[in-house]
Amino acid sequence: MPAEHNYDHERALWDTYAESTRGAVTDAEAVFRWTQYGDHGPGTELLGEPDSVLEIGCGTGRALAYLAQQGVKATGVDLSPVMVERTTERWGPLGVEFVCAEVVAHLESDPTTYDAIYSIFGAAWFADPARLFPLVAQRLNRGGVFVFSQPPAIPGAYGPQGMYKGGFAGPAMFTYRYSYTPEVWEDFLSDAGLHGAHVHVLAAPEPGHIGTLIGRAERR
Numbered sequence: 001m002p003a004e005h006n007y008d009h010e011r012a013l014w015d016t017y018a019e020s021t022r023g024a025v026t027d028a029e030a031v032f033r034w035t036q037y038g039d040h041g042p043g044t045e046l047l048g049e050p051d052s053v054l055e056i057g058c059g060t061g062r063a064l065a066y067l068a069q070q071g072v073k074a075t076g077v078d079l080s081p082v083m084v085e086r087t088t089e090r091w092g093p094l095g096v097e098f099v100c101a102e103v104v105a106h107l108e109s110d111p112t113t114y115d116a117i118y119s120i121f122g123a124a125w126f127a128d129p130a131r132l133f134p135l136v137a138q139r140l141n142r143g144g145v146f147v148f149s150q151p152p153a154i155p156g157a158y159g160p161q162g163m164y165k166g167g168f169a170g171p172a173m174f175t176y177r178y179s180y181t182p183e184v185w186e187d188f189l190s191d192a193g194l195h196g197a198h199v200h201v202l203a204a205p206e207p208g209h210i211g212t213l214i215g216r217a218e219r220r
């Protein structure tokens with residue numbers, strides 16, 4: 001059974017997240033990191049040397065702010081109006097453009113193409129890859145790359161993972177995360193028409209801590 005997204009609910013949930021992380025935007029520094037650990041893992045080199053990027057599920061916008069400071073034309077899309085209002089205020093002066101939209105709907109309707117599209121614990125984790133990845137492939141320039149990072153799947157728990165909002169009483173509001181093995185993620189990338197698909201789990205700095213799944217593929 002496919003997941004049944006309700007984006008009115010998901011928008012409300014992410015607005016709540018945005019409210020709870022107010023300081024994470026207003027006090028954020030422009031920083032680019034793929035993993036949940038400071039000074040760990042690869043950096044912007046995974047993107048090549050793009051002139052233009054799109055971050056999908058850009059949250060605080062701090063990675064886009066970092067790239068904009070390097071002279072990259074930086075655009076972000078995010079479902080949460082609260083987050084987008086805040087990031088536009090914080091990072092708009094650097095030239096970063098933020099669009100408030102659901103990523104699949106946005107890529108379907110906006111024909112703009114980019115040298116790199118990426119997700120850092122963002123929309124590649126929260127949107128169905130069977131729908132999202134072919135659209136990402138269409139919106140990449142030739143030679144462009146798609147890169148995403150997120151927590152690895154919990155062993156044995158694969159596919160859309162439903163999560164209720166805060167407790168099990170009250171209105172049934174829920175969201176989904178998508179989890180697969182690296183091999184299955186590579187199949188999604190290849191099936192979308194992307195090349196050189198490589199997905200792996202980068203170990204955490206401390207043994208036994210949660211690693212980071214990082215995927216990359218390119219459009220030829």
Ligand SMILES: C[S@@+](CC[C@H](N)C(=O)[O-])C[C@H]1O[C@@H](n2cnc3c(N)ncnc32)[C@H](O)[C@@H]1O
Nearest residue numbers: 014057058059060078079080102103120121126
């Ligand atoms: C964990 S946060 C992203 C973290 C981000 N890398 C940062 O540094 O803040 C996930 C973001 O994805 C957005 N999101 C979730 N589902 C989405 C969708 N279907 N389309 C667009 N954005 C989405 C949420 O609104 C949220 O801001």
